[in-house]
Amino acid sequence: MGRPDVLVTAASRRVALVRALQQAQARLATGGRVIATDIDPFSPAVHVADLAAAVPRSDAPDYVDALLDVCDAHDVGVLVPTIDDELGIIAAAADRFARLGVVVMAPTVETAHICRDKLRTATHLQQHGIRVADTWTPDDVRARGLQPPLFVKPRRGRGSVGAFPALKPGHLEFFLGYVSDPIVQEYLDGPEYTIDLFCDLQGRPISAVPRQRLVIRSGVSDRGRTVKSRVLMDLAVRCAEVLDFRGAVNVQCRVVDDVPVIFEINPRFSGGIQLTLAAGADFAEWTIRAARGEVLQPCLGAFTDGLRMSSHEASLFLSDADADVLAPSARTLAGEQS
Known part of the structure; x- marks a missing residue:
């Protein structure tokens, strides 16, 4: 890696990760910085990073282009994506980053898509003899007459958002209607x-x-x-x-x-x-x-x-002026001028 900077995307609350990368940079004497991207200038990790840059949301059509702009404008040699939504998008562009000298620390596109989809994850692991929670679509649950306790979660969710235990029949029907694009897993x-x-x-x-x-x-x-x-x-x-x-x-x-x-x-x-x-x-x-x-x-x-x-809570105290921490990329500036 001739380019010493590390880019952490969607840095948000990942202060521990940013600091660990900074400490590793110092130990290895790379002379590099840790750069964070985010859409919110008041996310804590962007104020801990050595430099921060504004980019669009990961589902925006120009997201990868904006990341490439940041890499090109600085000495980024490794890109560390941090949220599930962007893994497949960034993995698919790994060759574009490589042409700039940037190594993408992400799985292959196929693995990213399998892991993003909890139903595909279960099917893939079962096919290879790895014990995984039995996972069904709502139609499968109804056709089989499966009864609680079960667990309902988004098929492509992240974290614990939208994930609920269904301990009674009424819970199951409610959460199947409440959760967007749900799958059902055995209750572990x-x-x-x-x-x-x-x-x-x-x-x-x-x-x-x-x-x-x-x-x-x-x-x-x-x-x-x-x-x-x-x-x-x-x-x-x-x-x-x-x-x-x-x-x-x-x-x-x-x-x-x-x-x-x-x-x-x-x-x-x-x-x-x-x-x-x-x-x-x-x-x-x-x-x-x-x-x-x-x-x-x-x-x-x-x-x-x-x-x-x-763990315990720690806080950063910022002023309105700290909104300027996110340096606009060349693409952002071009959009503002058009």
């Missing part, structure tokens, strides 16, 4: 884990860190602990054998009767990545080193077991 009753997985640019697993999610707030782990479980680490590695990942991934599962059952996979940094980083699995540094072309050595199990995280 057991401790919940996120397995943070890191893969190099060839898709090889470098590290897998299981984290028990003890307290969850708005879909993100508020309290958790690392667990050195070979079964859970092997499960993440198995997922990397049947899906083509690059960079950070998080595999979400519950352990039911001592068997881990996956309910979704997100091929991006998790919201609780700070616990994995604190446990000694430096996904941030590996992101930069992989983009630089370094060969990473697998270190499965090399992290602190039983490390606990207890």
Whole structure:
């Protein structure tokens, strides 16, 4: 990676990730900055980053062009997407970024589309013999006469938005009508884990860190602990054998009767990545080193077991003038002048 800057898209609240990348830049003496993009100038991560840039929403037709403008205007050598909505869009443009010298830390287009669609995720994993929550369309549920307890969520949702347990028949019908484009999963009753997985640019697993999610707030782990479980680490590695990942991934599962059952996979940094980083699995540094072309050595199990995280709120205090933190891209300026 001749270009030292790191671009984090849709940075929003990802202060821990931005700071971890900044610290990795300093340790590696790259001389690079961490640049954040967002649509909101008052998102905290854009004020922590070394530089911030305004871009349109990820569903805008010129989103990729705006990111390319930011990369071209600076010395961006690696792009780290952070939200599910944009993964397939950015993965499809990986060659365009490569022509600028930018490495995209995202899965292949096919893997991004499979993981974005929870029904496709379940089908794909089942076809490869990996235990995953049984998943149905509403029509399947009605045709089979399936009854609660069940779990209703958007087929292409993210976080915990629109996800609800349906514990009674009345709940099921209500949430099927309430949730947009829903799917239904079997109700999993057991401790919940996120397995943070890191893969190099060839898709090889470098590290897998299981984290028990003890307290969850708005879909993100508020309290958790690392667990050195070979079964859970092997499960993440198995997922990397049947899906083509690059960079950070998080595999979400519950352990039911001592068997881990996956309910979704997100091929991006998790919201609780700070616990994995604190446990000694430096996904941030590996992101930069992989983009630089370094060969990473697998270190499965090399992290602190039983490390606990207890998160708390922290605030930035800004003024109206801080809205100027988002530097307009060349494309934004052109749009304003037209």
